[in-house]
Amino acid sequence: MSKTLKIDxxxxxxxxxxxxxxxxxxxxAEILERRPGCRIIALTxxxxxxxxxxxxAQGGLAAVDPKDPSDKNLFHMFDTWKGSDCTADQNVxxxxxxxxxxxxxxxxxxxxxxxxxxEGRLLKRTFGGHTIRFxxxxxxxxxxEADRTGKGINDTCWGETIKRGxxxxxxxxxxxxxxxxNRCVGSIVFKQKEGSFVxxxxxxxxxxxxxxxxxxxVTTNCRQNTGDGLAVALRAGFxxxxxxxxxxxxxxxxxxxxxxxxxxxxxxxxxxxxxxxGFMERYAPKMKDLAPRDMVARAIETEIREGRGIxxxxxxxxxxxxxxxxxxHSVHEEQIPEVRGFFQKYMNIDPKTQLxxxxxxxxYHMGGIPTNEFGEVQTAFQETVPGFFAIGECASASFHGFxxxxxxxxLELITMGKYAGERVLNYMEDADTDLPxxxxxxxxxxxxxxxxxxxxxxxxxxxxxMKSLMTENxxxxxxxxxxxxxxxxxxxxxxxxxxxxxSSESLIMNQxxxxxxxxxxxxxxxMVIAHASLNRxxxxxxxxxxxxPERKDAFNHHTLASMTEFGKVNLGKRSVNQCIFEAKEKFxxxxxxxxxxx
Amino acid sequence: xxxxxxxxxIIHRYDxxxxxxxxxxxxxxxxxILRFVDLFxxxxxEEDPGLAWNSSCEHGQCGSCSVKINGKPLLACELLxxxxxxxxxxxxFEIEPLNVAPVIRDLVTDIEKAYKRVDKVKxxxxxxxxxxxxxxxxxxxxxxxxxxxxxxxxxxxxCCASACISSHRGFLGPNAMLASIVRLMDPREMEKIERLRVxxxxxxxxxxxxxxxxxxxCPKEIDVAHFIALAKEGRFGSKSQKK
Ligand SMILES: Cc1cc2nc3c(=O)[nH]c(=O)nc-3n(C[C@H](O)[C@H](O)[C@H](O)COP(=O)(O)OP(=O)(O)OC[C@H]3O[C@@H](n4cnc5c(N)ncnc54)[C@H](O)[C@@H]3O)c2cc1C
Ligand code: SF4
Ligand code: SF4
Ligand code: FES
Numbered sequence: 001m002s003k004t005l006k007i008d009x010x011x012x013x014x015x016x017x018x019x020x021x022x023x024x025x026x027x028x029a030e031i032l033e034r035r036p037g038c039r040i041i042a043l044t045x046x047x048x049x050x051x052x053x054x055x056x057a058q059g060g061l062a063a064v065d066p067k068d069p070s071d072k073n074l075f076h077m078f079d080t081w082k083g084s085d086c087t088a089d090q091n092v093x094x095x096x097x098x099x100x101x102x103x104x105x106x107x108x109x110x111x112x113x114x115x116x117x118x119e120g121r122l123l124k125r126t127f128g129g130h131t132i133r134f135x136x137x138x139x140x141x142x143x144x145e146a147d148r149t150g151k152g153i154n155d156t157c158w159g160e161t162i163k164r165g166x167x168x169x170x171x172x173x174x175x176x177x178x179x180x181x182n183r184c185v186g187s188i189v190f191k192q193k194e195g196s197f198v199x200x201x202x203x204x205x206x207x208x209x210x211x212x213x214x215x216x217x218v219t220t221n222c223r224q225n226t227g228d229g230l231a232v233a234l235r236a237g238f239x240x241x242x243x244x245x246x247x248x249x250x251x252x253x254x255x256x257x258x259x260x261x262x263x264x265x266x267x268x269x270x271x272x273x274x275x276x277x278g279f280m281e282r283y284a285p286k287m288k289d290l291a292p293r294d295m296v297a298r299a300i301e302t303e304i305r306e307g308r309g310i311x312x313x314x315x316x317x318x319x320x321x322x323x324x325x326x327x328x329h330s331v332h333e334e335q336i337p338e339v340r341g342f343f344q345k346y347m348n349i350d351p352k353t354q355l356x357x358x359x360x361x362x363x364y365h366m367g368g369i370p371t372n373e374f375g376e377v378q379t380a381f382q383e384t385v386p387g388f389f390a391i392g393e394c395a396s397a398s399f400h401g402f403x404x405x406x407x408x409x410x411l412e413l414i415t416m417g418k419y420a421g422e423r424v425l426n427y428m429e430d431a432d433t434d435l436p437x438x439x440x441x442x443x444x445x446x447x448x449x450x451x452x453x454x455x456x457x458x459x460x461x462x463x464x465x466m467k468s469l470m471t472e473n474x475x476x477x478x479x480x481x482x483x484x485x486x487x488x489x490x491x492x493x494x495x496x497x498x499x500x501x502x503s504s505e506s507l508i509m510n511q512x513x514x515x516x517x518x519x520x521x522x523x524x525x526x527m528v529i530a531h532a533s534l535n536r537x538x539x540x541x542x543x544x545x546x547x548x549p550e551r552k553d554a555f556n557h558h559t560l561a562s563m564t565e566f567g568k569v570n571l572g573k574r575s576v577n578q579c580i581f582e583a584k585e586k587f588x589x590x591x592x593x594x595x596x597x598x
Numbered sequence: 599x600x601x602x603x604x605x606x607x608i609i610h611r612y613d614x615x616x617x618x619x620x621x622x623x624x625x626x627x628x629x630x631i632l633r634f635v636d637l638f639x640x641x642x643x644e645e646d647p648g649l650a651w652n653s654s655c656e657h658g659q660c661g662s663c664s665v666k667i668n669g670k671p672l673l674a675c676e677l678l679x680x681x682x683x684x685x686x687x688x689x690x691f692e693i694e695p696l697n698v699a700p701v702i703r704d705l706v707t708d709i710e711k712a713y714k715r716v717d718k719v720k721x722x723x724x725x726x727x728x729x730x731x732x733x734x735x736x737x738x739x740x741x742x743x744x745x746x747x748x749x750x751x752x753x754x755x756x757c758c759a760s761a762c763i764s765s766h767r768g769f770l771g772p773n774a775m776l777a778s779i780v781r782l783m784d785p786r787e788m789e790k791i792e793r794l795r796v797x798x799x800x801x802x803x804x805x806x807x808x809x810x811x812x813x814x815x816c817p818k819e820i821d822v823a824h825f826i827a828l829a830k831e832g833r834f835g836s837k838s839q840k841k
């Protein structure tokens with residue numbers, strides 16, 4: 001016997017923000033600063049906004065200081081364009097880069113604890129791919145707060161929102177969007193702690209739900225990054241842009257997937273296979289271990305695939321070693337203390353005397369819900385959807401194209417958060433809360449199915465199989481045969497997921513029920529990723545096809561992938577905005593279709 | 599060094615529907631470098647999908663996974679099996695939810711309620727100091743930041759609050775006081791009076807017995823008690839405290 005699910009209450013507000021990480025919080029702060037008293041409800045899946053994943057971003061945030069005589073916004077725009085492998089949108093690049101410094105000051109003035117130089121000014125560091133004068137030399141462009149820059153952003157924006165009055169609903173998931181005609185009028189949400197379904201009617205709805213890392217076996221992303229926002233948008237009939245554009249960091253610490261930064265290789269760390277061979281010599285005779293991220297990731301995966309990896313018995317993950325034993329004591333102590341600490345803490349390994357296990361780790365999703373440069377969501381036909389906005393990692397405007405540069409993501413959160421906030425206020429001028437056309441049947445049929453399903457399957461096991469399937473077939477290396485295998489495998493897993501019984505029908509803090517819903521999100525998203533990867537018969541940025549290793553001009557466009565029925569994916573295109581190139585101003589030729597070579 | 603361990607986990611459970619509490623014993627065999635969050639996941643996959651527990655980042659950066667293990671509050675994502683066996687000298691572990699707020703189910707505490715104490719101290723700049731030039735960042739030197747920068751590393755995991763012996767109901771607790779002390783030392787904050795009023799109220803520093811339990815358990819190794827001691831003495835100046 002199962003319970004009849006029902007809406008327990010309806011709440012009205014001005015703005016519903018789904019997700020309170022850096023993007024969602026910055027957006028909320030902008031709205032509240034401009035319109036005090038605006039009624040905002042912000043949801044998180046986690047117990048508190050401070051636990052959102054933005055808090056873990058370590059490195060830094062790119063911004064061109066107008067007082068820096070050597071750096072220019074144009075250089076930042078060029079680096080971003082080149083890094084994207086000519087698939088970022090230039091109107092977005094321009095908008096974000098030009099607002100960057102102002103946003104740093106915004107954060108600093110509101111209390112973020114940036115690292116400083118001895119004169120009290122903000123310190124800056126370099127990041128891969130960031131250069132001055134179009135690749136001439138490295139740019140010192142990333143401001144940071146020690147090794148916890150994301151935490152600084154998240155804490156500061158959270159502080160501003162509670163200062164000005166916001167309503168958070170934590171451990172609450174948005175399960176379905178509501179529409180009146182083509183206008184988004186809110187969402188159905190499930191409050192996990194109370195076990196109740198609530199209908200939130202809002203004048204504007206902003207999605208800021210973050211990444212999708214849990215699609216893969218090894219990821220730097222948190223447990224809640226199951227791509228919910230994308231799956232909910234897909235079910236409402238919206239496309240996902242560039243779902244196949246997924247970044248892998250070459251060196252994730254085996255097991256937890258924690259980021260072992262590039263520094264390990266720049267200070268002299270050597271990657272080795274099971275025969276202790278320093279294999280990068282074979283792949284990049286000149287650059288060796290210092291070759292670009294995607295190249296190193298592919299080399300490691302090749303070693304593993306060809307049987308030269310090592311199996312970690314505890315986590316059941318194959319890996320290679322990074323050898324740091326030959327580095328002087330001072331390098332260990334002064335240059336890599338944090339990462340050394342991670343190996344010590346999570347693997348009980350001392351990099352001074354022991355080999356460290358690493359494997360490419362899913363790190364970032366460049367794709368997402370398609371938006372314009374104001375964060376307004378677009379349909380498959382590129383019409384904006386009134387009342388529906390998306391920002392942060394779950395959105396694709398697109399600032400990163402097919403490859404994101406380090407330190408550009410958290411910059412995107414705070415700039416797009418602000419722009420979307422402004423836009424939301426404009427939009428609300430003549431929008432009121434409205435009743436949706438249809439009741440929340442989709443959510444209820446989904447959830448009652450979960451409760452009623454019977455069989456012998458287990459959520460965790462199916463999830464693990466899916467992650468392995470995606471990692472092996474739609475990960476760092478892709479080819480037609482493998483992707484087709486993944487598509488078939490996913491269809492089978494989706495079927496088997498119908499035989500998962502829940503151990504309890506309770507709705508209160510039923511982790512299993514939510515994980516069951518997340519599993520559907522992951523499976524749906526994986527299917528879309530696989531189809532888009534299959535269709536893009538070229539290699540571009542982080543998307544690498546062994547059977548089509550070159551970039552092709554015929555694919556100089558974004559993918560728009562929709563799926564309303566599982567497995568039936570519709571693929572469309574969106575052209576890449578090249579407004580900087582077309583404006584024909586000085587250096588415009590740098591913004592043409594250029595080679596991504598370093 | 600053993601490769602695998604046979605472990606006994608005694609987990610405190612609570613069912614909100616029936617309001618029943620009980621202890622449940624799980625036996626599992628686990629590799630030496632699995633973390634306790636991996637053990638919980640293993641239980642979900644192999645034995646009991648219904649066990650509820652919290653985590654997010656799973657690398658010690660967010661403070662979502664705090665539990666008490668054999669009485670000690672800690673982050674379950676940071677504790678490796680072999681370290682736990684060595685530290686506690688046993689392969690049997692009793693695991694309880696953190697006692698800083700009501701339990702929702704099993705190991706999941708209502709942390710949002712515990713956060714009310716942090717909200718009370720206003721963890722933001724209440725009134726900003728004047729800027730030398732609009733549109734510019736404040737100038738603060740590393741020396742000026744040194745006294746409080748360590749306190750900004752707090753992730754509000756509430757381990758310290760859980761260990762604090764001064765469990766008086768109204769007490770702000772160590773981490774909330776820490777958040778206030780940061781802004782008392784931050785030269786960008788003008789509103790010191792209101793902060794001091796809260797800190798020196800009967801909910802504040804006077805409830806602290808200087809037991810140092812907070813510093814002892816803090817997974818971020820913040821010397822929380824040191825900051826509270828400074829607050830007791832009213833030493834919030836940005837110079838002369840630490841070099
Ligand atoms: C280890 C690590 C290091 C990084 N370092 C850097 C760096 O140095 N520089 C850089 O630029 N970028 C970095 N990144 C990338 C960057 O941190 C992320 O892209 C960014 O923080 C994402 O922010 P967000 O606001 O979009 O999402 P998040 O911070 O992930 O927030 C998402 C929010 O949505 C909520 N949510 C999700 N689904 C739902 C749902 N269904 N219902 C309700 N709420 C929901 C979540 O609970 C959360 O509150 C790093 C990433 C990782 C993993
Ligand atoms: S030193 Fe004070 S705040 Fe810290 S645990 Fe002891 S009583 Fe609590
Ligand atoms: S002071 Fe330490 S123990 Fe206390 S909440 Fe902060 S990080 Fe946790
Ligand atoms: S899960 Fe984030 S600290 Fe443990």
